[in-house]
Amino acid sequence: MRWSQHLIPTLKEDPRETQSPSHRLLLRAGYIRQHQAGVYIFLPLGWRVMQRVMTIVREEMDRIGAQELFMPSLTAREFWEESGRWQDFGDDMFRLRDRKGRDLALAPTHEELFAELARHFLRSYRDLPQIWYQIQTKFRDEPRPRSGLLRCREFLMKDSYSFDATWEGLDQSYDLHREAYTRIFQRSGLKFLVIEASSGLMGGSQSEEFMVISPTGEDTLVHCPQCGYAANTEVATAKPALPTPQSPFQKREKVHTPNVRTVEEVTAFLGVGPELLIKSLVYKVGGRTVLVLVRGDYDVNEAKLQRVLGPEARIATPEEVWNQFGVEVGFVGPIGLEVDEVIADELLEGAEGMVCGANESDYHIVGVAVNQDFQVSRFADLRTVRAGDQCPHCGTPLTVENAIEIGHIFKLGTKYSEAMHAYFTDRDGKEKPIIMGSYGIGIGRIMAAAVELYHDEHGIRWPASIAPFDVEIVEVDPGKVRPQAESVYQALQEKQVEVLWDDRAVSPGIKFKDADLVGVPVHVVLGRKVAQGLGEIKIRWTGEKIDVPLADLPDRVQTIVQDLKADVS
RNA sequence: CGGGGCGUAGCGCAGCCAGGUUAGCGCGCUUGGUUCGGGACCAAGAGGUCGGUGGUUCGAAUCCACUCGCCCCGACCA
Structure with missing residues (x-):
């Protein structure tokens, strides 16, 4: 793609009133634009990243046999009344009324609709198990949207739902999701932890969160550096074994x-x-x-x-x-x-x-x-664990850190199937509630978390798997190196390498700064060395620079791109 | 929802306290020219409902009231 013909509006100065690195850099590098508080436009670069993330998600969901479908966002009040969540969601739910006066909601999540679909079509144990998923916009009227893509009011989410006849089946569906999620986040290049999460009030159902440790994160987790115990502070425990303090007060x-x-x-x-x-x-x-x-x-x-x-x-x-x-x-x-x-x-x-x-x-x-x-x-146990408290398993002092929740898997059980009357007929001829699980991934949060994790003072450093492009050609002086740039561009495209070619008529300084800011993992610099038949490959992650004969450039670049992608998958 | 901050050209800001011609600066943008390895230079130019409404005043970006929007902190800590 030629930069000069596309919308990549980089900003020279930091946008006003941005705090978190991902928010600031995604705005500055031309990935997103704010439309309202907590509502963002994905510009071409940003949308390419989202698409790459979604491709990974789809591949891994399909791998565990999940079926993609697509639900409406505009949902009727009746379904939410059935589960009681028309009330429970309160102000978090965007509500509207149609011309006939019917109440509607913009779906904040889809348990009810999936349960409704299941009750209609899944009637026999022979129909089970099933896993259905979608990638869909969710709407939540957050009291305080913040940190750019990290807490939005409109956001893309992959949500899936499992339907089983038995509790053992639920365990399997849940484990399949844990594996799929682990692969998705690994392939996205993120460093993450799987932690015990609050199972809320669902009666001890298991729940785990996938977390990226980051000071920008809104969640807090407790982590044992020794044995790996990790849990959300909402559920984290510590040994009560603490020294009894000596009191100077002997008498009441x-x-x-x-x-x-x-x-x-x-x-x-x-x-x-x-x-x-x-x-x-x-x-x-x-x-x-x-x-x-x-x-x-x-x-x-x-x-x-x-x-x-x-x-x-x-x-x-x-x-x-x-x-x-x-x-x-x-x-x-x-x-x-x-x-x-x-x-x-x-x-x-x-x-x-x-x-x-x-x-x-x-x-x-x-x-x-x-x-x-x-x-x-x-x-x-009613207290919140503090840093330094003893790990419940091994007694090591625990650390407490902020984290970004990028995924959450949850054994729902029969809460929604009972409320929504999603019953199937079992082998024994009896009607039983379908046993459900629900599983979510924030697509935009993966993108933002990657930036939080991997930026430096010059800009973003994308993991190769989710970068908007594989390679950026920095054409230093179009007047002198245009033919060479053209031919490298063509050769890389023929090799299925996705190339961004900065062919703009601007000074070299701007191109170098923008290339670092945008953060494509490999840069090919075509400049003064072209006269000697050389191009330069720069690795954004390390800053490493390699001179390569022009004739070898496409092959070398392709190899490097493949290696970088292999590193994260 | 509570507290704080901010809305002036596409972006970043000054001007406001002490009201007074055509509202400034940097970047960006347009045209012409020179440049080309880390945000170049020269020349000429375009671009503004000063967030909105109402008020005070001879006169409002500036003072007052209301309102809309955005950002940050907090939203159980006794």
């Missing part, structure tokens, strides 16, 4: 702590570490009030808490606490507070000499012993 007494509310303030005021504090948090669960206790040096993990208390658990507002107990939230404590239940993190079991709020403004109580001075009905 009320102390005056004027205007001292937060953990930081209390520790500073009393001169003790946060591990001696009990954080007391009031939660509402339906009509019940539950006091949740966690050590001062830990945060409550809401995902874990919801697994104990149920999905409707939410923290009480300061106003609710004041109205119910007449206490400021900073001074709430477990002693003498009239609540329906007190639950505590396991680290507090048997703790003594602790500090907690006195349920009275400007007072705390020190020297408190758990289960002596107050009763706890349940101890559970």
